[in-house]
Amino acid sequence: MINFSLEGKVALVTGAAYGIGFAMAQALAEAGARIAFNCRSKEHLEKALADYAALGIQAKGYICDVTREDKVKAMIADIEKELGIIDILVNNAGIIKRIPMIEMSVEDFRQVVDIDLNAPFIVSKAVIPSMIKKGHGKIINICSMMSELGRETVSAYAAAKGGLKMLTRNIASEYGEYNIQCNGIGPGYIATPQTAPLREPQANGSRHPFDSFIISKTPAARWGVPEDLMGPVVFLASDASNFVNGHILYVDGGILAYIGKQPS
Ligand code: NAP
Numbered sequence: 001m002i003n004f005s006l007e008g009k010v011a012l013v014t015g016a017a018y019g020i021g022f023a024m025a026q027a028l029a030e031a032g033a034r035i036a037f038n039c040r041s042k043e044h045l046e047k048a049l050a051d052y053a054a055l056g057i058q059a060k061g062y063i064c065d066v067t068r069e070d071k072v073k074a075m076i077a078d079i080e081k082e083l084g085i086i087d088i089l090v091n092n093a094g095i096i097k098r099i100p101m102i103e104m105s106v107e108d109f110r111q112v113v114d115i116d117l118n119a120p121f122i123v124s125k126a127v128i129p130s131m132i133k134k135g136h137g138k139i140i141n142i143c144s145m146m147s148e149l150g151r152e153t154v155s156a157y158a159a160a161k162g163g164l165k166m167l168t169r170n171i172a173s174e175y176g177e178y179n180i181q182c183n184g185i186g187p188g189y190i191a192t193p194q195t196a197p198l199r200e201p202q203a204n205g206s207r208h209p210f211d212s213f214i215i216s217k218t219p220a221a222r223w224g225v226p227e228d229l230m231g232p233v234v235f236l237a238s239d240a241s242n243f244v245n246g247h248i249l250y251v252d253g254g255i256l257a258y259i260g261k262q263p264s
């Protein structure tokens with residue numbers, strides 16, 4: 001019997017106050033996991049707790065900046081006291097800054113890499129020892145199309161997400177013998193606050209050029225929605241994927257397979 005159940009499991013989803021992280025946490029809860037999540041904003045946290053409760057999910061929320069190792073360790077200690085040892089870690093928290101590379105400040109570049117790459121290292125490093133003791137663990141890193149492709153203005157993000165793909169493979173290599181599976185999910189273009197600037201209608205009411213571009217590059221001919229990530233994250237968090245390790249599962253409507261629609 002294929003086992004997708006997460007009953008009895010504890011899951012931490014970073015940056016899950018809204019967007020993709022919220023949908024993935026909801027999916028893990030619906031599969032039986034107890035949910036912990038974090039973000040930086042008290043306002044976001046309080047709204048998220050209400051949103052989870054409205055779905056019948058008693059999530060535990062924490063204010064924690066994932067780039068701060070001391071705060072991450074304290075949060076994980078609190079989670080272990082309140083919920084138990086973390087069985088499933090989803091490194092989801094992330095930002096993007098869209099600036100032409102030669103105009104981007106070093107500080108901006110460093111901030112994107114700090115949140116999108118260094119933080120998954122920090123949080124994974126903090127949870128792996130307990131996973132080893134427990135005899136199992138699942139780590140799921142949220143990568144991107146930009147783990148494979150570049151485009152104008154996203155140099156820091158692409159560098160970080162490309163690095164996150166290789167960090168995923170290295171954790172899989174180094175800790176697979178402890179029954180820890182580390183995989184990635186690479187969402188395509190998903191309609192969340194992070195991509196809202198790319199979808200804003202033009203002053204004349206026409207679609208944003210990037211919106212039209214993505215539709216032409218996606219065989220599914222639509223933007224993804226956070227709900228499209230729910231099944232993939234349950235699969236990678238469950239025993240159904242115990243022999244899947246070091247894999248990046250692209251959930252992109254086919255973008256990576258497609259040259260793009262010929263202009264009419
Ligand atoms: P989003 O809507 O901007 O949400 C990002 C979340 O991360 C928020 O909850 C934010 O909460 C939190 N966060 C940001 N920096 C943080 C930090 N330093 N410490 C703790 N929490 C932090 O983004 P999204 O679109 O849902 O994307 C989620 C993940 O998927 C990101 O890693 C993103 O790169 C990736 N992704 C997105 C897409 C897409 O098309 N949307 C596609 C591929 C990959 P606070 O601001 O309150 O901290």
Ligand code: GCO
Pocket residue numbers: 096098143144145146151154157186187188189190194195198
């Ligand atoms: C961008 C977008 C992308 C998406 C996602 C695609 O500006 O190109 O924000 O980076 O967020 O990462 O997979």
